[in-house]
Amino acid sequence: MRFAVVRFPGTWSDRDCRHALVDVLGQRADIVWHRETSLAGFDAVVLPGGFSYGDYLRCGAIARFSPVMEAVGRAAAAGMPVIGICNGFQVLCESGLLPGALMRNRGLRFRCEWTHLRVEGGGSPWTAGIAPGEVLRIPISHGEGSYQAGPDTLDALERAGRVLFRYCDERGQPAPAANPNGSARNVAGVRNEAGNVVGLMPHPERAAEHIVGGVDGNRIWQSVIEAAAEVAA
Amino acid sequence: MSRFLASVAVTLKPAVNDPEGLTIASALHSLGFAGVASVRAGKLFEIAIEASSAEEARTMAEAMCERLLANPVMERYACAIAEAERA
Numbered sequence: 605m606r607f608a609v610v611r612f613p614g615t616w617s618d619r620d621c622r623h624a625l626v627d628v629l630g631q632r633a634d635i636v637w638h639r640e641t642s643l644a645g646f647d648a649v650v651l652p653g654g655f656s657y658g659d660y661l662r663c664g665a666i667a668r669f670s671p672v673m674e675a676v677g678r679a680a681a682a683g684m685p686v687i688g689i690c691n692g693f694q695v696l697c698e699s700g701l702l703p704g705a706l707m708r709n710r711g712l713r714f715r716c717e718w719t720h721l722r723v724e725g726g727g728s729p730w731t732a733g734i735a736p737g738e739v740l741r742i743p744i745s746h747g748e749g750s751y752q753a754g755p756d757t758l759d760a761l762e763r764a765g766r767v768l769f770r771y772c773d774e775r776g777q778p779a780p781a782a783n784p785n786g787s788a789r790n791v792a793g794v795r796n797e798a799g800n801v802v803g804l805m806p807h808p809e810r811a812a813e814h815i816v817g818g819v820d821g822n823r824i825w826q827s828v829i830e831a832a833a834e835v836a837a
Numbered sequence: 838m839s840r841f842l843a844s845v846a847v848t849l850k851p852a853v854n855d856p857e858g859l860t861i862a863s864a865l866h867s868l869g870f871a872g873v874a875s876v877r878a879g880k881l882f883e884i885a886i887e888a889s890s891a892e893e894a895r896t897m898a899e900a901m902c903e904r905l906l907a908n909p910v911m912e913r914y915a916c917a918i919a920e921a922e923r924a
Contacts, residue, residue, distance in 0.1 A: 705910040
């Protein structure tokens with residue numbers, strides 16, 4: 605499977621994503637500069653974390669107008685798997701490809717720590733290999749990751765099973781104390797209606813090897829790789 | 838064409854929690870400004886615009902807010918237009 609790992613000016617997790625995909629999981633992954641206008645030849649898109657355009661104006665607000673985002677929009681509409689991690693999640697929300705917005709953390713602190721995520725629903729290739737209710741241990745690293753949307757939007761997302769990841773404690777309970785940033789309803793990640801576009805604040809690429817403390821992030825990459833193999837078969 | 842100055846204030850919608858504003862309010866209280874009831878933090882953009890009329894300048898400033906300067910999910914905006922002083 606060949607992944608496009610998009611690099612905006614200020615992206616910082618692109619090489620971590622490529623390392624996890626290529627060196628750990630044996631896939632193909634190429635860095636794609638934000639001025640590219642085509643994603644031909646790729647099977648999936650990764651919008652990595654970082655501080656695109658210095659986070660000026662709002663996180664992700666400028667990156668969404670990069671030339672590559674038109675191609676990402678077309679790929680998303682055509683059903684290609686797209687994942688936005690951290691700043692990539694912010695870019696997807698600013699683009700309107702995912703609902704809601706990421707705001708300043710409750711407490712105003714940049715939080716860089718391990719979190720537990722309960723995988724909530726299905727309907728996405730990015731979690732196809734993970735049973736609902738399973739708990740993943742994946743780190744966060746952000747200052748503006750408080751997921752917010754209007755109550756009607758949140759209700760609609762919940763009803764449709766589009767809340768994909770929720771911050772929880774080790775036992776899978778979405779306790780207030782397990783919420784690192786004040787996200788509404790402990791939401792850590794959501795998907796679009798079709799399920800191919802997913803955004804989450806935690807960094808699966810930073811939980812790819814035991815030497816860094818865990819490998820749960822690979823479950824997400826493996827899910828999409830297996831889902832693509834099934835489509836091809 | 839004339840030059841206008843658009844002052845665009847972007848603030849969080851009233852229902853949206855504003856941890857930055859809450860922190861500033863708390864700091865003002867510690868400084869002894871006991872009368873501070875609340876603070877909402879926001880952004881101010883001063884945009885010089887060449888346009889044929891104030892109405893046109895306003896239309897442009899509002900379009901900028903809709904497309905880029907404000908995020909309608911959580912923010913609202915207000916534009917004030919003034920004729921810029923000639924140099």
